[in-house]
Amino acid sequence: GYRAWISDRIDESLATGKAVYYVPLMRTWQMDLLQIPGQGPNLTALLLRLQNGEALSTLSIGHYVEPHAAGFWQLRPPEHADDLIQADAWMLRELVSLVHAKNESGLTLVDCRGLPSEKVATVAVIADQLAARFEVPTCWSDQVAQKDLANLLAKLPNRCQIIEMQELCHAT
Numbered sequence: 526g527y528r529a530w531i532s533d534r535i536d537e538s539l540a541t542g543k544a545v546y547y548v549p550l551m552r553t554w555q556m557d558l559l560q561i562p563g564q565g566p567n568l569t570a571l572l573l574r575l576q577n578g579e580a581l582s583t584l585s586i587g588h589y590v591e592p593h594a595a596g597f598w599q600l601r602p603p604e605h606a607d608d609l610i611q612a613d614a615w616m617l618r619e620l621v622s623l624v625h626a627k628n629e630s631g632l633t634l635v636d637c638r639g640l641p642s643e644k645v646a647t648v649a650v651i652a653d654q655l656a657a658r659f660e661v662p663t664c665w666s667d668q669v670a671q672k673d674l675a676n677l678l679a680k681l682p683n684r685c686q687i688i689e690m691q692e693l694c695h696a697t
Contacts, residue, residue, distance in 0.1 A: 535547065539595075544631035545597035546599075546627070546633045549609075551609060551610070552606045552610055553605075555638055560593055565589070565591065567600075567604060568602060568603040569603040569605065571585075572603070572608060572612050575616045575619055576613075581619075583626045586623045586627045587627070590624075598628075609640075610640065618648050645677060646676075646677050649677060649681060652685055654686045654687075655678075655686070655688065656688040657678075657688075657690060
């Protein structure tokens, strides 16, 4: 599934010596790849700084991340479950831009499970790659999902590479 695919991508990048930053844009109870965070400022504090119009730099991001035991960097999750879901789309885009700029030569993996489509689109347009599941619709909800995905793909710049997640998942 999604978790296995993301873990595989993280492991592949770490194996090549790249730094990996994992950015989950979802409710905190969905952040199943994160370990219990340590002490320090979290994403709620960062979002408040962005909302207040503070100009943040790539150096600022370092205050909000910590190493994960698996070898990647994780952002300390927000205080409330819905802080990221309720954040303005431009704030999420700025957050991702800052992390990506800090980790220019590595992998910044942004996980948007559960994020509203318009917010995914706002973040996705700055992506180098977008991974999605392309399944044959078997019911009405699958058709709706594929239509939303098609609308998202149409908004992406030509430089963005599309990756099919299903092809890369290991059989379990």
